[in-house]
Amino acid sequence: MKSEQAIVDLLCSVVEDSTVLRSNQVSALDPGWEEGNTGASVAVRPRSADEVSAVLKACNEAEVPVVTHGGRTGLSGGAVSEPGQVIMLTDRIEGGIDIDPLERVAVVSVAVTQQELQEAAAEHGLALGLNTASRGSATIGGMISTNAGGMEAFRFGMMRQRMLGIEAVLADGSIVSDLTRVPKANEGYDLKQLFCGAEGTLGVVTRAVIKLEDPEPESNTTMLAIPGAAAALRLMRAVQQSGGLLLCELMWREYAAAVATGTGLERVLAFCDDAPAYLVMESALQEDELLNLLEPFFETGDIIDAVMAKSESESADIWRIREDSQAAFRVLKNPALFDISVPLGKLDAYMVDLEKRLADIASDISLQALAHLGDGNLHLTVARDEPWTDAELDQISRAIEHGVKEMGGAVSAEHGIGTAKLKTFSRNAADGNLGAMRAIKAALDPKGILNPGKVVPA
Numbered sequence: 001m002k003s004e005q006a007i008v009d010l011l012c013s014v015v016e017d018s019t020v021l022r023s024n025q026v027s028a029l030d031p032g033w034e035e036g037n038t039g040a041s042v043a044v045r046p047r048s049a050d051e052v053s054a055v056l057k058a059c060n061e062a063e064v065p066v067v068t069h070g071g072r073t074g075l076s077g078g079a080v081s082e083p084g085q086v087i088m089l090t091d092r093i094e095g096g097i098d099i100d101p102l103e104r105v106a107v108v109s110v111a112v113t114q115q116e117l118q119e120a121a122a123e124h125g126l127a128l129g130l131n132t133a134s135r136g137s138a139t140i141g142g143m144i145s146t147n148a149g150g151m152e153a154f155r156f157g158m159m160r161q162r163m164l165g166i167e168a169v170l171a172d173g174s175i176v177s178d179l180t181r182v183p184k185a186n187e188g189y190d191l192k193q194l195f196c197g198a199e200g201t202l203g204v205v206t207r208a209v210i211k212l213e214d215p216e217p218e219s220n221t222t223m224l225a226i227p228g229a230a231a232a233l234r235l236m237r238a239v240q241q242s243g244g245l246l247l248c249e250l251m252w253r254e255y256a257a258a259v260a261t262g263t264g265l266e267r268v269l270a271f272c273d274d275a276p277a278y279l280v281m282e283s284a285l286q287e288d289e290l291l292n293l294l295e296p297f298f299e300t301g302d303i304i305d306a307v308m309a310k311s312e313s314e315s316a317d318i319w320r321i322r323e324d325s326q327a328a329f330r331v332l333k334n335p336a337l338f339d340i341s342v343p344l345g346k347l348d349a350y351m352v353d354l355e356k357r358l359a360d361i362a363s364d365i366s367l368q369a370l371a372h373l374g375d376g377n378l379h380l381t382v383a384r385d386e387p388w389t390d391a392e393l394d395q396i397s398r399a400i401e402h403g404v405k406e407m408g409g410a411v412s413a414e415h416g417i418g419t420a421k422l423k424t425f426s427r428n429a430a431d432g433n434l435g436a437m438r439a440i441k442a443a444l445d446p447k448g449i450l451n452p453g454k455v456v457p458a
């Protein structure tokens with residue numbers, strides 16, 4: 001392992017001294033969602049693809065590992081770094097946002113945050129088509145590298161479907177430049193997709209071309225108290241078939257109650273605080289149209305009770321119950337997070353079976369669950385007063401992934417593999433898939449300097 005000074009000297013030989021951060025500056029960075037993100041003692045803040053290229057070329061020759069950082073909101077440990085490594089900060093990469101409203105296309109630097117691009121698109125009467133609760137910090141670079149999804153993915157796809165082009169720098173410093181801005185481009189292998197979801201293991205993304213969408217219509221927010229996932233699906237499909245469904249998020253009671261307690265917004269659930277689950281929908285239907293559509297579901301028992309936001313602040317409160325998962329983590333002890341996808345037709349049975357499997361492991365497990373319902377994407381958190389042992393966490397992880405691949409789901413849905421999901425991924429992936437991934441990694445990063453130990457199981 002090279003010393004801090006040796007790494008600083010290496011970097012200063014290819015970029016300006018002022019772009020190189022020493023240990024005192026690195027430790028002053030906000031580590032974001034993982035304490036270990038700022039474990040390395042040296043960071044570099046390039047301003048262009050050429051500077052990224054110079055840094056990677058030097059690091060590759062000297063075999064110094066590089067961990068790229070965007071907004072540090074990743075939830076799978078993909079940005080964790082160690083002494084002897086270099087953190088590649090992307091927040092000063094120039095290029096900003098260039099929108100062509102007629103083409104409905106944005107060419108952006110990876111430094112741009114999701115919210116900045118949402119706001120810039122709105123100025124042109126357009127929408128991004130991607131929406132996560134981490135919008136204020138998550139960067140376009142991080143969202144490409146994790147193939148981010150979120151609440152609108154069931155309508156517009158994940159980042160993979162939103163990208164038209166990319167610019168990225170490989171480990172040896174060569175630049176892959178494919179800033180294509182048209183949807184039809186069959187020019188051999190689709191290289192941009194290699195970097196999407198690669199979590200910085202195949203290259204550093206510097207710019208991208210992103211598709212934009214029509215602006216969202218006026219909408220209303222409804223919170224439905226419901227018996228469970230099967231009812232949620234019937235309700236979602238009914239509103240979807242009417243053409244008015246914009247967002248549709250399902251929360252089981254324990255999650256909603258934990259966020260309500262953590263935010264002091266217990267009043268939001270007061271209309272029915274003992275329902276097994278809650279469905280939050282944003283819909284473009286007129287209020288009376290929506291009420292007519294939902295009315296029969298009160299009789300069938302799919303809706304226990306309902307509340308419709310009467311003002312923007314009531315709508316914001318309802319959405320805060322869904323989005324402020326950090327507030328839940330403040331009241332939960334020892335939370336452990338999981339992120340999977342289950343085919344929609346199996347969701348209800350999966351949740352019933354999962355509760356039984358978890359109860360067999362320990363009687364004091366509390367399960368907090370929410371779903372981006374349209375995609376069958378479940379975010380599951382287990383918590384309890386006592387700290388977990390490694391063996392218990394392994395058992396819980398196996399209970400959660402049980403049967404998921406066989407039914408056609410995914411053991412990591414939108415947060416990626418990073419370090420947190422390596423074991424889970426490795427035991428659920430086909431040998432052929434792992435072999436192909438290792439071959440791609442070895443071809444593009446033969447010395448293994450890019451985000452080592454992440455995504456690709458050894």
Ligand SMILES: Cc1cc2nc3c(=O)[nH]c(=O)nc-3n(C[C@H](O)[C@H](O)[C@H](O)COP(=O)(O)OP(=O)(O)OC[C@H]3O[C@@H](n4cnc5c(N)ncnc54)[C@H](O)[C@@H]3O)c2cc1C
Nearest residue numbers: 070071072073074078134139141142143148149150200205
């Ligand atoms: C409150 C909250 C809500 C969230 N909700 C969602 C959600 O609904 N849907 C969803 O998909 N995710 C969600 N996330 C997870 C997270 O926001 C996304 O994974 C996001 O895309 C990460 O972006 P980032 O800029 O913070 O990346 P970082 O955390 O900085 O990095 C993530 C990974 O990408 C790599 N990377 C970052 N930038 C680059 C680059 N330019 N080139 C190459 N590699 C790079 C890093 O090395 C790391 O492996 C949520 C997170 C939080 C905290």
